[in-house]
Amino acid sequence: MKRPLTYPAARTEDEHEVVAGVSFPDPYRWLERDSDETAAWQRAQNLLTDQLVRGEPHFERLLQLVGYCTADGTGSPNWMVDPTPQFAGGRWFRLGRPTGDGGAAYPEAAVVMVADFPEEEGRVLLDPQAEGIQHVFWLAPSPDGETFAVGVTTDGGELGEIRLYDTESGDRLPDDIPHRAHGPLVVPQWTPDSTGFFYTAADPAGDAYAFPVYYHRVGAAAPTVPEAVDAPDVPLVQVDPEGRYAVATSVWALPRYVCELPGREWRPFVKGVDATVLGVIDGDRYLAVTNLDAPRGRVVAIAFDDPAPRDPAGWREIVPESDRVLSHVRLVGGRLVVTGSVDTEARAWVFDRDGAELEEVPLPRPGAFPNDALPHNALTPDGHPEDFVFLYSTPRSSPGLYRYRLGSGQVETVRPPRVTLPGVDVSLRWAESGDGTRVPYHLILPEGVEGVEGVEGVGGVEGAESAGSAGSDEGAGSAKSTDSAGSGAGRKEPLPTLITAYGGGRVAWPAQYPGPLAAFVASGGALVISHQRGGADLGSDWADAGRAEEKQTSFDDLYAIAEHLLATGVTTTDRLAVTGWSNGGIMAGAAFAQRPDLWAVVVAQCPILDLVGSGRDPYGRFAVPHEFGGGFDAPDAVRHLAAMSAYQLIDEKSSYPWLYVHAGAVDSACPSGQIRKTVARIQAAAGPDAPALVRIWDRVGHGMASGRSEAVLHTAYWLAFLMRRLGMTPATSA
Numbered sequence: 001m002k003r004p005l006t007y008p009a010a011r012t013e014d015e016h017e018v019v020a021g022v023s024f025p026d027p028y029r030w031l032e033r034d035s036d037e038t039a040a041w042q043r044a045q046n047l048l049t050d051q052l053v054r055g056e057p058h059f060e061r062l063l064q065l066v067g068y069c070t071a072d073g074t075g076s077p078n079w080m081v082d083p084t085p086q087f088a089g090g091r092w093f094r095l096g097r098p099t100g101d102g103g104a105a106y107p108e109a110a111v112v113m114v115a116d117f118p119e120e121e122g123r124v125l126l127d128p129q130a131e132g133i134q135h136v137f138w139l140a141p142s143p144d145g146e147t148f149a150v151g152v153t154t155d156g157g158e159l160g161e162i163r164l165y166d167t168e169s170g171d172r173l174p175d176d177i178p179h180r181a182h183g184p185l186v187v188p189q190w191t192p193d194s195t196g197f198f199y200t201a202a203d204p205a206g207d208a209y210a211f212p213v214y215y216h217r218v219g220a221a222a223p224t225v226p227e228a229v230d231a232p233d234v235p236l237v238q239v240d241p242e243g244r245y246a247v248a249t250s251v252w253a254l255p256r257y258v259c260e261l262p263g264r265e266w267r268p269f270v271k272g273v274d275a276t277v278l279g280v281i282d283g284d285r286y287l288a289v290t291n292l293d294a295p296r297g298r299v300v301a302i303a304f305d306d307p308a309p310r311d312p313a314g315w316r317e318i319v320p321e322s323d324r325v326l327s328h329v330r331l332v333g334g335r336l337v338v339t340g341s342v343d344t345e346a347r348a349w350v351f352d353r354d355g356a357e358l359e360e361v362p363l364p365r366p367g368a369f370p371n372d373a374l375p376h377n378a379l380t381p382d383g384h385p386e387d388f389v390f391l392y393s394t395p396r397s398s399p400g401l402y403r404y405r406l407g408s409g410q411v412e413t414v415r416p417p418r419v420t421l422p423g424v425d426v427s428l429r430w431a432e433s434g435d436g437t438r439v440p441y442h443l444i445l446p447e448g449v450e451g452v453e454g455v456e457g458v459g460g461v462e463g464a465e466s467a468g469s470a471g472s473d474e475g476a477g478s479a480k481s482t483d484s485a486g487s488g489a490g491r492k493e494p495l496p497t498l499i500t501a502y503g504g505g506r507v508a509w510p511a512q513y514p515g516p517l518a519a520f521v522a523s524g525g526a527l528v529i530s531h532q533r534g535g536a537d538l539g540s541d542w543a544d545a546g547r548a549e550e551k552q553t554s555f556d557d558l559y560a561i562a563e564h565l566l567a568t569g570v571t572t573t574d575r576l577a578v579t580g581w582s583n584g585g586i587m588a589g590a591a592f593a594q595r596p597d598l599w600a601v602v603v604a605q606c607p608i609l610d611l612v613g614s615g616r617d618p619y620g621r622f623a624v625p626h627e628f629g630g631g632f633d634a635p636d637a638v639r640h641l642a643a644m645s646a647y648q649l650i651d652e653k654s655s656y657p658w659l660y661v662h663a664g665a666v667d668s669a670c671p672s673g674q675i676r677k678t679v680a681r682i683q684a685a686a687g688p689d690a691p692a693l694v695r696i697w698d699r700v701g702h703g704m705a706s707g708r709s710e711a712v713l714h715t716a717y718w719l720a721f722l723m724r725r726l727g728m729t730p731a732t733s734a
């Protein structure tokens with residue numbers, strides 16, 4: 001990369017951000033505003049990034065490798081898995097990316113397909129590109145399978161449109177629903193008679209950040225009056241398969257309201273409880289996993305006729321808390337299938353309706369079910385009423401579709417993984433954070449690496465999955481992790497190493513297939529999946545120990561993992577990188593500013609880099625205090641945010657690593673204006689010898705609606721930048 005760089009000029013102004021009486025210099029505030037001047041600056045920055053990245057001699061090879069390793073989904077390293085097929089009307093509906101004869105390229109957007117059996121490719125019902133649709137967020141077939149609803153975007157943003165189609169003909173129905181839906185975060189649910197469905201409208205630009213609930217009857221005019229549900233935080237309406245009840249569940253996974261169908265007279269249910277309650281309707285009760293008095297989760301039953309359903313004294317415990325983390329419960333074949341994890345690695349257990357444990361599903365380990373950015377997303381009906389049908393991936397194999405017939409003891413492969421990384425070794429390791437807490441992470445080593453140094457006690461390797469583990473990809477058996485503490489011949493040279501992390505939102509960041517980042521491993525890099533506090537990898541207490549007022553703990557865990565990688569000889573600071581998206585992008589910005597000594601290169605994807613200024617944005621006011629603590633109304637709260645905010649932390653006395661910031665021009669959650677001004681400040685502080693690049697993509701939002709080749713390109717851009725700094729070249733073959 002040519003150095004020193006000449007950046008587009010960015011003037012400064014004598015302007016200050018004043019929040020709750022606390023003042024911060026804000027010399028680049030003008031770059032937040034949309035104007036001809038800022039547009040010209042952004043174009044110049046994009047051009048600089050394009051010239052540098054596309055000028056890399058191996059860029060086209062890397063682009064092909066990233067496309068191959070992506071395997072499924074859009075190519076985003078964060079929203080890469082198309083959802084599990086749904087069984088409706090005796091057929092299987094799915095969003096998929098079939099290849100043509102001879103392995104032709106994947107379609108840009110997932111197509112809607114239907115088949116008689118999940119093994120079949122089926123026929124295409126809706127090709128988005130043929131109708132000017134950029135992306136299909138979700139698919140919701142009616143229970144009789146005769147109609148299907150989809151959420152679509154035509155501009156790349158997250159505010160989508162709800163459309164209805166006839167399954168037999170593929171024709172679009174005339175129903176016109178004017179309300180916008182917020183991306184993949186809320187999927188409508190039909191009433192069992194297939195006459196209509198509940199959906200949530202989105203107005204994230206409004207001051208209240210409100211999400212009202214509506215019921216639409218097929219063939220009727222669009223509803224104008226919302227349901228009588230107090231719904232400030234994106235509820236999902238769950239519907240009883242027997243047609244007796246509907247439950248409105250909030251994004252923080254609490255079933256706040258219930259009504260009897262078809263009357264829809266809503267009444268408070270589990271409202272006002274400081275806990276998550278995430279479940280399914282089972283006859284006259286709500287069956288749920290809760291973290292109330294059980295940070296790792298227990299299963300409870302709450303009767304719909306309970307006069308005080310918010311009082312846990314009336315709840316019946318079905319499955320008690322244990323050392324396993326419970327996440328979701330499903331009703332399959334008259335039994336309960338409970339999914340969760342042990343030491344961050346996915347598991348599934350079968351219970352009868354009274355809580356007697358019957359068996360464990362023989363999953364390969366380590367691995368993961370598809371990651372849900374918000375837990376209520378898992379409440380969308382999928383699979384089959386009699387068989388447990390699920391997607392599953394491991395760090396070395398892309399998602400495959402599997403089926404488990406309860407009691408059979410054998411997982412069947414319905415659709416095998418499209419990509420498997422040969423010779424890859426995966427181990428679960430533990431670092432020690434500053435407060436003495438053991439923090440887990442998965443280390444994925446590339447082919448040809450015989451081992452890395454182990455450390456006695458806390459620092460050692462706890463378990464490993466080798467390339468030859470029986471059933472490691474196909475789900476044909478239960479491949480146990482082997483104890484390999486301290487094993488391996490070590491390495492004479494450190495590996496280029498990339499830490500991927502999310503660390504927030506009470507969202508687990510599981511040991512899953514890394515999608516396009518598998519190209520990094522295939523090219524000789526070590527990839528780390530961090531399970532730091534803030535995420536729910538080890539339960540809700542693990543999450544709460546790294547969020548809100550304790551958010552700095554999550555960052556400290558990341559630094560502990562980095563230091564453990566250094567101490568055990570995996571890598572060195574000039575070969576260590578970190579990346580994160582959304583909440584993880586904010587984390588990457590904080591890591592860049594708080595601990596620049598640790599990294600050779602940092603990549604922040606779709607971040608908020610000015611937490612203090614985020615209070616001027618509707619989404620920032622809604623989300624930032626909840627996750628990062630503090631707030632905008634008191635001086636101490638503002639200073640708390642400033643201590644984690646990249647924009648406020650940058651100074652001209654520090655030496656900084658290389659930086660790449662990826663952003664979307666129409667991202668409603670992380671506006672590009674605050675990214676522009678932060679990059680300008682970093683470029684001025686870091687100087688031309690420490691490259692700080694930004695790429696803001698037109699017609700792109702938060703990364704959930706991009707076309708496949710577009711998303712592959714976005715990842716290849718920042719991965720090329722990162723690999724250049726780490727001295728890597730892309731593999732010639734996957």
